Amino acid sequence: MEWSVYEEEKSIMNEILSLTLSSMQQDMHRLDSIGGNLANAMTPGYKREVVAAPAFSTVFDALANHARTSSIHPSNIDAGANQATLQLDQRNGMLKSTGQSLDVAFASGGYFEVTTEQGPAYTRQGNFRVDARGRLVTAQGYPVMGKSGEIYLNNPTPVIDAAGNVFEGIPVGGRPNSEPNSPPIAQLKVMQFDNPKSVQRLGEGLVTGEGAPSQMNEADIQIRQGFLENSNVSSMHEMVQLMQTMRHFESMQKVSLGYDDMIGSAIRKLGDMS
DSSP: OHHHHHHHHHHHHHHHHHHHHHHHHHHHHHHHHHHHHTTTTSSSSSOOOEEEEESSSSHHHHHHHHHHOOOOOOOGOOOOTOOEEEEEEEOOEEEEEEETTTTEESSOOOOEEEEETTTEEOOOOOOOOTTSSSSEOOOSSSSSSEEEEEEEOOOOOOOEEOEEEEOOOOOOTOOOOOOOOOOOOOBEEEEOOOGGGGGEETTEEEEEEOOOEEEGGGGOOOEETTEOOOOOOOOHHHHHHHHHHHHHHHHHHHHHHHHHHHHHHHHHHHHHOO
C-alpha cells in the first residue's frame, strides 16, 4: 500500500516538474521575442512579436490542490495546456512624415505584395525605391506588385493616392501640381489575411500567412504618401515585460528545484523500504 502511494506521488511530482520546466521554456521564448522587439524598435513597419500562452495557472492550481488534498491524479494535469505560440501584434504603428515620394504607409490594415525567389510575400515596410530597370522595389530589392504586375516608373517622383493609384507625378524641376492630370499608370496591390493570427515573419520585413490572402476593398485602403509607419514596439513596455519575465523564470526555477529535492527524498525513502 505504501509503495503504491510513493509511486503515485512520484508520478505527480514528475508531472508538475514537467510543467514548471515547460513554463521556464516559454519564458526563454518570451525573452527572445522581447530582445527582437527591442532590436527593431526603429524598423519601419515592424510588428512586435508576442508569445501567446496561458498564464501558467495550471502549475499553481496543481500545487494548491496537492497542498490541500495531498492527492493529484496525473491525468488531471494537462502538460500541453501551456504550449506557447508566436504571434505578431497587428496594431498599427504611428506614422512619420518623410516627405519622400517613394515612402508610403498604411493608415489602415493591409500589406503590400512583393515578389521573391520563393514566390509572393507581403510587407508593411513602404520605404520603396526605383531600381536600375525602373521598377518600384522594396529597400531589399524585391519588386512591388501592382494589380497588373510589376510597376515601372518613368520618373522617381510619382503621385500615389489613398487607394494606391500611382500617377506619373511631376518631373524633377517641373511645375508643382497638387492634382494628377492623367490616368494612373498602376495601382498598388494591397492584400489582407483572413486569419491575422496566422501571420508569420519571413525576415527582411516580409511576412506570410495561413492560406491565400485576398485583395482589400479599395474603399478600405488608406495609404499615405510621404510617410513611413513606425514600429509598434514600445521600448518602455518591452522593458517591463523583460523584468516580469525574468522574475517569473526565477520563481519557476525555485519551484523546479524544490520539487527536484522532493523527488530525491522520495527515491531515498523508497530505497530504505526495499
